[in-house]
Amino acid sequence: xxxxxxxxxxxxxxxxxxxxxxxxxxxxxxxxxxxxxxxxxxxxxxxxxxxxxxxxxxxxxxxxxxxxxxxxxxxxxxxxxxxxxxxxxxxxxxxxxxxxxxxxxxxxxxxxxxxxxxxxxxxxx
Numbered sequence: 535x536x537x538x539x540x541x542x543x544x545x546x547x548x549x550x551x552x553x554x555x556x557x558x559x560x561x562x563x564x565x566x567x568x569x570x571x572x573x574x575x576x577x578x579x580x581x582x583x584x585x586x587x588x589x590x591x592x593x594x595x596x597x598x599x600x601x602x603x604x605x606x607x608x609x610x611x612x613x614x615x616x617x618x619x620x621x622x623x624x625x626x627x628x629x630x631x632x633x634x635x636x637x638x639x640x641x642x643x644x645x646x647x648x649x650x651x652x653x654x655x656x657x658x659x
Contacts (some may be wrong), residue, residue, distance in 0.1 A: 535658055538566050538585035540574040540602065541620070542594040553647045563654065571597030571605075578610060585615050587657060589641070592621040592628055600631055607636035616657060620645060 547567045557563040568574035592599035618639040619632045
């Protein structure tokens with residue numbers, strides 16, 4: 535499974551690579567990282583939408599995660615990627631907006647990697 539992680543904080547890459555070391559080594563999962571919404575769209579356009587799952591931060595400079603979500607859900611639908619929104623703020627407004635725009639799930643920071651791995655196993659099966 536290819537997962538696109540979108541977050542303006544670049545240290546997220548090292549964190550995911552450490553927490554999913556075994557799964558990456560076993561070829562169960564591959565991560566691609568984009569550090570802005572704009573970079574995520576460039577990646578999706580250049581790679582035939584190969585990401586099965588997108589984990590996107592909501593609060594980013596430039597294009598927000600919600601704007602990215604809306605773009606993904608209205609542009610990429612063959613097959614539609616699963617989009618999980620990630621935010622440090624668990625407020626109802628962001629949650630409701632993300633759900634209205636088509637978010638498949640909603641995670642809060644700091645990410646609970648045990649719960650995330652369980653969700654990914656469900657998607658893989």
